Amino acid sequence: MDKLQLLFTTTHWPASWPIRASTWSAWSHVALVDGNQVIEPVMGHGVRRVPVCSAIRRASCHALVSLPARH
Template sequence: MKTVRLMFSTTHWPLSAVIRAFTWSRWSHVAVIDGDTVIEAVAVHGVRRAPLKEAIERASDFALVDLPARSPEAVIEAAASQLGKPYDYSALVGLALHREWQDDGAWFCSELVAWAFDAAAQPLIRPEL
């Protein structure tokens, strides 16, 4: 079965603690792994490609997860198409207000990953009934 590998991580940075508190999650960050690099949306840099080794080194804890995908290449290609877009700072407030996350002008990490799967016709999130 084909898969897309994701890296879930956390750091000791204060923003990481805030994100974990608001999301009730062990993790504060997620990135798509493409070979020996990650495609991620991070504060200050926006959507970028970074070495996987550096992503692991900056994490205080991490897990690699393989998700089934009909076309992993399409998911990675979709994520890569967003390189250079800004970080979505408004999402930090918007999450608490249950805002629509599908604004493709700026990204935070998990919305970039969800969008990439959706853009590859392999949505992770079920539509509400």
């Protein structure tokens, strides 16, 4: 793995605003990109895998960030 990809998102859902306000962030959610899927936490349900396109479609705003990763 040469890089690590993260998908930052925000939504219009009621829980999004308090998360952004308490973390002083434009984003309320972050997911780890694994190929064409993301691994993301879901409040009250644990962790799940969903297609990247589904995660982006749910978001009102998103940013895909690539970070260098060491072997």
